[in-house]
Amino acid sequence: MVKERKILVIEDSPVVLKVLHHLLSQTALFTPILCACYKEAEEKLALSGEEYFAAIADLNLPDAENGEVVDLVLSHKVPCVVLTGNFDDKLRLRLLNKGVLDYITKDGRYSFNHVVKVIERLDRNRDIKVLVAEDSSTSRLFIKILLEQYRFNVVEAENGQVALAKLEEDPSIRMLITDFNMPLVNGYDLVRMLRYNSRFQDLVIIGLSAEGDNALSAKFIKAGANDFLKKPFYHEEFHCRVIHSLEAQEMLETIRDLANIDPLTKLKNRRSLFEEGEQLLRDNALGLSLAMLDIDHFKKINDTYGHLVGDSLLEAVGREFIEAFPDMLVGRFGGEEFCVVAKVEGQKFQDRLHAFLETLRLKEFTEGKIRLAFSVGICSDKVDTFEELIRMADQNLHEAKRCGRDRIVSSF
Numbered sequence: 173m174v175k176e177r178k179i180l181v182i183e184d185s186p187v188v189l190k191v192l193h194h195l196l197s198q199t200a201l202f203t204p205i206l207c208a209c210y211k212e213a214e215e216k217l218a219l220s221g222e223e224y225f226a227a228i229a230d231l232n233l234p235d236a237e238n239g240e241v242v243d244l245v246l247s248h249k250v251p252c253v254v255l256t257g258n259f260d261d262k263l264r265l266r267l268l269n270k271g272v273l274d275y276i277t278k279d280g281r282y283s284f285n286h287v288v289k290v291i292e293r294l295d296r297n298r299d300i301k302v303l304v305a306e307d308s309s310t311s312r313l314f315i316k317i318l319l320e321q322y323r324f325n326v327v328e329a330e331n332g333q334v335a336l337a338k339l340e341e342d343p344s345i346r347m348l349i350t351d352f353n354m355p356l357v358n359g360y361d362l363v364r365m366l367r368y369n370s371r372f373q374d375l376v377i378i379g380l381s382a383e384g385d386n387a388l389s390a391k392f393i394k395a396g397a398n399d400f401l402k403k404p405f406y407h408e409e410f411h412c413r414v415i416h417s418l419e420a421q422e423m424l425e426t427i428r429d430l431a432n433i434d435p436l437t438k439l440k441n442r443r444s445l446f447e448e449g450e451q452l453l454r455d456n457a458l459g460l461s462l463a464m465l466d467i468d469h470f471k472k473i474n475d476t477y478g479h480l481v482g483d484s485l486l487e488a489v490g491r492e493f494i495e496a497f498p499d500m501l502v503g504r505f506g507g508e509e510f511c512v513v514a515k516v517e518g519q520k521f522q523d524r525l526h527a528f529l530e531t532l533r534l535k536e537f538t539e540g541k542i543r544l545a546f547s548v549g550i551c552s553d554k555v556d557t558f559e560e561l562i563r564m565a566d567q568n569l570h571e572a573k574r575c576g577r578d579r580i581v582s583s584f
């Protein structure tokens with residue numbers, strides 16, 4: 173596996189170097205580059221063409237005893253985490269003001285794990301878009317710099333209305349940091365509007381409230397913000413709150429995925445397929461189209477190549493479904509049986525499935541170059557319950573199997 177992110181570890185204790193080397197090497201992403209003194213770090217950083225994703229620096233080195241290495245690392249614009257033996261409040265503040273990401277004391281194994289966690293977080297943040305809604309350009313810039321220190325991808329809005337428009341047009345925005353006092357739409361109204369819309373339920377929101385206004389913090393939380401920060405805030409607190417809110421949301425989504433997603437195919441599991449299907453039917457008075465698809469002779473594949481190959485085949489089929497039907501509800505009904513549901517009229521739906529099966533037919537899966545064929549039953553009739561729609565599509569699927577497999581049978 174190619175590990176592309178180099179982490180410069182500057183530390184004179186061989187034991188600490190060994191531990192950090194071990195922990196960083198265990199991750200799938202990082203390659204540790206070790207230096208035992210200031211001079212070595214200087215030489216490594218001076219090499220042209222070398223890029224470091226982050227550095228872990230000890231303050232007390234044999235040839236630089238007063239944290240000089242931090243200035244060296246920061247002068248090369250490399251994010252720096254300080255790992256040190258002594259905790260000193262004044263020093264900590266001085267370092268954080270310089271732009272050090274975190275200041276961690278060496279007090280047991282956990283602290284080394286913590287350093288690696290901070291760097292892993294940096295890597296994940298690169299894919300996270302944060303919208304900063306704030307009318308003061310100075311404050312906006314300050315928050316943007318703090319977020320970019322942690323490698324977040326920052327988008328800006330100068331008032332609540334622009335923020336709303338940006339969120340509407342870009343669903344990849346994951347977090348909103350919003351001030352209260354803004355022209356056109358204030359921060360509080362913005363949060364309320366967003367939380368009324370089901371599309372923004374997973375957006376992480378942090379409100380900014382002015383000093384002395386205790387009621388406003390509570391108002392933000394009641395309107396649906398995940399957290400708030402009182403201005404002026406210290407950047408260490410800012411980072412802690414941003415990361416905590418984000419991690420709480422990520423945990424929630426992981427739990428939700430575990431409950432709703434089939435771990436092998438990454439499609440909706442049967443329970444969530446029924447739940448979403450019933451809702452879809454309630455929301456669509458004109459009815460739905462539903463297809464049941466079953467891989468032909470799958471048992472033979474398992475018997476010939478083994479269960480593990482069968483599993484990778486199902487995994488690959490899951491990916492094909494996700495890619496082909498991003499606009500439809502797709503689930504694993506069970507075993508090698510899948511279900512696609514859409515608000516599309518019968519013939520159009522059938523044409524789309526036909527095209528999908530033709531593409532799959534040309535592909536070879538796994539090392540065994542296995543080719544796949546499906547039997548499909550479609551139902552587009554108007555029904556009262558989702559279960560009925562499934563039952564009728566299933567009947568058509570059985571008919572497709574009975575008539576020789578590798579075909580679509582529909583009733584419209």
Ligand SMILES: Nc1nc2c(ncn2[C@@H]2O[C@H](COP(=O)(O)OP(=O)(O)OP(=O)(O)O)[C@@H](O)[C@H]2O)c(=O)[nH]1
Nearest residue numbers: 466467468469470471472474479480482483507508
């Ligand atoms: N590898 C693997 N096999 C599975 C999984 N779930 C179900 N199966 C297998 O899927 C096969 C389904 O067999 P059958 O119901 O006889 O269906 P088939 O062989 O596809 O035959 P037809 O549907 O009649 O074309 C069985 O061998 C199951 O063990 C799974 O998660 N992984």
